[in-house]
Amino acid sequence: MGVIEVEEGKHTKDVNAFADLPKPAEDIQEQLMNDKVPEKEFSVEELFAAMEVPPWWKQITLRGIIVGVVLGFVFSIITLKLSLTTGVIPSLNISAGLLGFFFIKSYTQVLSKLGIAHTPFTRQENTVIQTCVVACYGLAFSGGFGSYIIGLDSKTYNIINEGNSDTHDSMEDIKDPQLGWIVGFMFSVGFLGLLAVVPLRKIMIIDYKLTYPSGTATAVLINSFHTPHGYKEAMKQVLYMGKYFFFSFFFSMFKWFFSGLNDACGFDSFPTLGLKAYQYKFYFDFSMTYVGAGMICPHLINVSLLLGGILSWGLMWPLLEKKAGDWYPADAVKGSNLQGLYGYKVSVAIAIILGDGLYNFVKISGITLWSLYKTQGKKLPVKADDAALEEINHDEQRRTAMFMKDRIPFKVAAACYVVLAIVSTISVPHIFPQVKWYYIFISYIMAPVLGFCNAYGCGLTDWSLASTYGKLGLFVFSAWAGANGGVLVGLVSCGVMMVIVSCSADLMQDFKTGYLTLSSPRSMFVSQVIGTVMGCIIAPLTFWLFWNAFDVGNPQKEYKAPYAIIYREMATIGVQGFGALPKHCIDMCYGFFFGAMLVNFIRDKPLKKWAGYIPIPMAMAIPFYIGPYFTIDMFVGTVIVYVWQKLNLKKAKLLVPAVASGLICGDGIWTLISAILALAKKAAPLCMTFLPSKTADHMGLPAY
Numbered sequence: 001m002g003v004i005e006v007e008e009g010k011h012t013k014d015v016n017a018f019a020d021l022p023k024p025a026e027d028i029q030e031q032l033m034n035d036k037v038p039e040k041e042f043s044v045e046e047l048f049a050a051m052e053v054p055p056w057w058k059q060i061t062l063r064g065i066i067v068g069v070v071l072g073f074v075f076s077i078i079t080l081k082l083s084l085t086t087g088v089i090p091s092l093n094i095s096a097g098l099l100g101f102f103f104i105k106s107y108t109q110v111l112s113k114l115g116i117a118h119t120p121f122t123r124q125e126n127t128v129i130q131t132c133v134v135a136c137y138g139l140a141f142s143g144g145f146g147s148y149i150i151g152l153d154s155k156t157y158n159i160i161n162e163g164n165s166d167t168h169d170s171m172e173d174i175k176d177p178q179l180g181w182i183v184g185f186m187f188s189v190g191f192l193g194l195l196a197v198v199p200l201r202k203i204m205i206i207d208y209k210l211t212y213p214s215g216t217a218t219a220v221l222i223n224s225f226h227t228p229h230g231y232k233e234a235m236k237q238v239l240y241m242g243k244y245f246f247f248s249f250f251f252s253m254f255k256w257f258f259s260g261l262n263d264a265c266g267f268d269s270f271p272t273l274g275l276k277a278y279q280y281k282f283y284f285d286f287s288m289t290y291v292g293a294g295m296i297c298p299h300l301i302n303v304s305l306l307l308g309g310i311l312s313w314g315l316m317w318p319l320l321e322k323k324a325g326d327w328y329p330a331d332a333v334k335g336s337n338l339q340g341l342y343g344y345k346v347s348v349a350i351a352i353i354l355g356d357g358l359y360n361f362v363k364i365s366g367i368t369l370w371s372l373y374k375t376q377g378k379k380l381p382v383k384a385d386d387a388a389l390e391e392i393n394h395d396e397q398r399r400t401a402m403f404m405k406d407r408i409p410f411k412v413a414a415a416c417y418v419v420l421a422i423v424s425t426i427s428v429p430h431i432f433p434q435v436k437w438y439y440i441f442i443s444y445i446m447a448p449v450l451g452f453c454n455a456y457g458c459g460l461t462d463w464s465l466a467s468t469y470g471k472l473g474l475f476v477f478s479a480w481a482g483a484n485g486g487v488l489v490g491l492v493s494c495g496v497m498m499v500i501v502s503c504s505a506d507l508m509q510d511f512k513t514g515y516l517t518l519s520s521p522r523s524m525f526v527s528q529v530i531g532t533v534m535g536c537i538i539a540p541l542t543f544w545l546f547w548n549a550f551d552v553g554n555p556q557k558e559y560k561a562p563y564a565i566i567y568r569e570m571a572t573i574g575v576q577g578f579g580a581l582p583k584h585c586i587d588m589c590y591g592f593f594f595g596a597m598l599v600n601f602i603r604d605k606p607l608k609k610w611a612g613y614i615p616i617p618m619a620m621a622i623p624f625y626i627g628p629y630f631t632i633d634m635f636v637g638t639v640i641v642y643v644w645q646k647l648n649l650k651k652a653k654l655l656v657p658a659v660a661s662g663l664i665c666g667d668g669i670w671t672l673i674s675a676i677l678a679l680a681k682k683a684a685p686l687c688m689t690f691l692p693s694k695t696a697d698h699m700g701l702p703a704y
Contacts, residue, residue, distance in 0.1 A: 041083040044223050045395040048518070051122070056406050056520030059124040060527060067103045068129050068527075071096060072136030072534050076542045078668040079137045081289060083146025084552060085558040086630045089621055090296035093134055093218045095241075095661035100129035101225045102238045123226045124519040128527040130218060131510045135503075135531025140539040142466060142502035143186055148474075148491040149543070150564035151244050151571070153177055155553045160338060160568055172434060173487035181431050186341070186536040188424045188431070188441060189496050192444065193503025194528055196451040199410045201521060206400060208371075210459025215509035219516035238660035244659045248288040248666025255286060257672055260687025263557055271690050273632075280313045280692075281627030290630045292663030294637020295656055300702045301619050302631070302638035308620030309628020312345075320344055328582035338569075345581045345625050346569055351589035352621035353566070355596030357468040363604070364457035364465055371460065403515050406522040417448075428492070434485030435492050437478055443496050450497065451504030458505040459512075466505065470498030471570060478574030490571035503532070549675035562626040596621075 075092055082089045104121045110120040143149065150156060151429050152175040175181075197204075204210050224230030259266035267286040271278035294302050320341055324330045332340020338347075421444040450469050458464045471494065478490025507528055514524040551557045553564055596617035603611040623631050637660070644652040 006657055008575045014380060019582060038502050044516075045398045045518070047227055048123070048223075053402065053518050054122060054124060055340075056523040056526075057697070059122070059128050059520060059523040060530070061119065061125055061266055063104060063107065063126050064129045065132065065530060067100055068132030068136070068531065069534055070103075071099055071129075071133045071536070072531065073538050073542065075133055075137035076287070076538050077537070077672050078664055079140040079537075080145055080542055081559075081668060081671050082293065083563075084546060084561050085140060086290070086626065087146060088293060088297070088301075088565050088619075088630075088634070089141055090293050090660075091213060092137065092661070092664075093130065094221055095665070096133040096137075097126065097130040097218055097222050097225070098234065098237055098241065098661070100133065101222070101234055102241075103127050104129070109291070123222050123517045124523065126222050126225065127219070127513055127517045127519040128209040128413060128465065128523055130222065131512070131524055131527040132509065132531035132534065135528050136507060136535040136538055138310040138502065138656045139186060139190060139499070139532065139535030140508050140542065142499045143190075143535070143539050143543075144495045144498065144567075145539065145543040147563035147567045148470075148495045148498075149177060149182065150553050150561045151491050151568035152488060153553065153564075156561075156564050156568050159223070159553075159555065159565060159639075160572065174484050175488060176430060177543075177547055179540055182540040182543070184427065185431055186540060188427045189499045190503070190532050190536050191420055192417065192424065192447060194250045194507050194525070194532065195413050196448040196500060197455050197504045197507060198408055198413045198525060200452060200455075201408075201508070202404070204508050205403065205511055205515050206457060208456075208459070210456065210508075210512070211296040211462075212285065212459045212509050212512035213462040215512035216516060218509075219513040222513070222526075224275075227591065233654060236440075237655060240655050241658040241662040241665075244662030245666040245669075248366060248663045250289060250666075251286075252667045252670035253673075256670070256677075258686045258688035259684040260689075261683050262687075265687035266684070268558065269689065275690065275692060279304075280318065281629045282309070282313065282632065283629055284632050284636065285629055287630070288663040288667040290633030291637040291640075292660040292667070293665070295635030295641050295660035297634065297638070299638050299642065300616060302634045304615040304617075304619035305623055305631040306628065306635045307615050309623035309631045311620065312348075312624040313628050316348075317345070327584060332582075336670040339582055343620050344585055344588065346565055346583055347585050347589050348592050349621045350566055350570060350573075351593040352596045352617050352624065354471070354570075355593040356616075356618040356621070357465075357471060359597045360463065361465055361468050362473075363600075364460075364463060367451060367460055368453055371456075399515055399518060402518045403521060406520040408521060408525055414565050415425050430494070432488060432492050434481070434488050436481075436489075437581050437595065439481075439489060439493060440496065443473065443500075447497070447500045451501050454501040455504045455508040459508060464502060464505045466498050466502035469501045470494040471567075473497035474567065474571055475574040481575075483575060486575040487568065487571040490574050491567060494567065494571075522550060528702055545672070545675050545679075549678040562622070566625065612649060673679060 072689065075096065079089055104125065108118050108121050144151075152173075154174050154176055157171075157174050226233045255267045259268065263269060270279075270283060270285060272284040275280050279281065320327070321333055324333045324341070326342070328340045329337075332342070335342065337343070421441075425437050425444065427438045429435050429437050454465055454469060473496070474490040474494035477493035478486045480486075481489035507525075510524050510528060511521060513519070515522060544560060546552055550559045552559045553561045555565070599614065599617050603614045603616075607614060641652065641656055645654065
């Protein structure tokens with residue numbers, strides 16, 4: 001986070017804001033408040049040297065858990081909305097840390113003004129709250145509520161098999177979503193990833209000193225919140241977040257009144273670029289969620305998304321429409337028949353995703369193995385002697401001592417892993433009878449290795465390959481099971497693998513955050529467990545709300561769940577190969593598959609210095625299937641950030657995450673309310689739609 005410039009003579013000392021600081025530390029803090037000494041002259045841990053670190057069980061508080069539940073629910077709604085519409089989910093860690101700080105700090109200030117004694121709010125408690133929230137909404141993503149869970153249902157089955165008689169996708173590969181089995185499945189597989197890599201925390205954090213950029217950035221932010229300068233910045237961020245939260249909320253409510261009874265009404269179908277462009281899904285739909293996501297995502301991601309939309313819906317699909325009756329049946333231009341134009345959209349998107357995923361899998365695995373090879377012969381001290389300690393700065397000494405203080409015994413972690421693996425191996429086949437127990441057993445043998453690889457690679461590159469490992473499991477197990485339930489087996493195995501490796505990387509990110517904020521590893525692990533328990537309940541409940549309130553999974557509706565089709569089609573390909581696709585579709589898939597790998601190679605090798613200007617294939621693939629409308633919203637977000645950075649870089653670095661979070665959260669809360677209205681059968685009173693002038697004239701519409 002950047003530091004905002006503050007004008008001279010406008011500093012104010014808020015005594016209540018720093019009432020939690022012990023007296024010995026106030027000397028340094030007051031110097032910083034009065035700008036007598038630059039903050040950079042003190043190391044982070046010198047600023048907090050006089051503050052006693054609470055024991056691990058006091059870092060986990062009831063008030064923190066309550067805030068974690070509230071924020072976990074909000075962020076689960078946001079994650080699910082993005083998963084069910086675009087599949088693009090930005091990191092919300094900073095928002096979780098900021099909102100956790102705001103809620104608890106506001107609570108303690110109110111108690112201070114009322115003269116009520118309270119426990120001081122520490123950076124360790126702030127870290128625990130952030131960890132709970134991230135673990136909770138992490139399951140809303142890795143739980144597959146926008147991909148493999150919906151890929152199991154009959155609606156997705158019917159879409160894929162419409163008009164396709166030559167298929168090995170049978171009725172026994174269907175499992176319609178029900179709240180009971182979804183919660184049971186989440187509890188069965190949600191905790192294995194935590195135990196798979198917890199014994200390796202010292203190797204990852206202390207010995208190999210992996211950076212974990214997201215975890216480090218979150219720790220820097222939380223540390224800054226609890227210093228005077230950081231507090232002032234945090235309050236400014238909260239002010240902007242609140243302002244744009246209310247703007248987004250009320251604007252979304254305003255839009256709802258014009259949304260009528262169907263998706264052809266309202267601002268979501270506003271033909272901002274003309275009616276012809278609207279036919280090919282080029283329009284700005286005034287979605288504050290997508291604009292906010294565009295502000296958080298890097299510029300290159302947003303540009304890649306837009307280029308992918310232009311390439312597919314602006315060039316390829318209009319050209320392929322002219323091949324109707326030659327390459328595919330003339331009546332298959334529209335609809336969801338995989339033997340028509342729809343088959344090109346899905347298959348080409350899959351080819352790009354697989355090409356990009358395979359390249360990055362090989363790349364990250366190679367980096368991981370090479371890094372391990374280079375460190376193999378080096379002596380890594382378990383206990384540093386006095387001479388070694390002198391070479392380590394004060395911060396590292398204190399952090400290492402705290403990190404090694406509260407050990408999580410290897411035997412305990414291993415025993416818990418074995419017990420949970422046995423329970424899951426028994427329970428998952430009861431939920432899905434087609435999934436044999438030995439599929440799950442083999443998955444759990446592979447899980448620690450894959451979890452380590454993902455956590456290690458994420459520490460080096462900040463790139464989690466959870467979905468790639470999930471697709472790997474999908475192809476392996478669907479091919480193994482064959483025509484007898486192979487599609488369902490592949491999707492479930494994908495889910496098992498994806499949850500495990502995703503949780504492993506998230507846990508190590510949180511350990512890095514805890515290491516840099518002097519949070520106990522035990523408190524971090526327990527908070528991760530609490531957050532996972534929350535996620536196993538909150539994520540399915542939130543999904544169930546969407547499932548009952550909206551037409552989820554319908555390609556023609558807002559919540560089309562694009563990855564559900566893609567994942568099920570991948571499982572079908574794993575069982576039967578590339579049969580029943582339209583003419584030249586396989587050739588195009590091969591071209592885009594190797595093209596994605598080539599573009600990635602060019603980005604990494606020959607033109608590495610220009611990589612920031614070369615599109616990312618994975619991002620380009622997303623609009624191939626669902627359309628470019630959301631990419632325009634996200635591009636608007638990236639333009640706002642670009643202009644803001646040009647006008648005032650420091651202010652933009654500080655406030656962009658807060659403004660983006662406010663836009664996303666405000667729209668997310670209205671989504672919850674609109675879902676409740678939909679369940680109550682309350683439709684919007686007005687329908688705003690657009691017609692060509694000639695059509696409107698022929699209809700004789702009255703003038704008011």
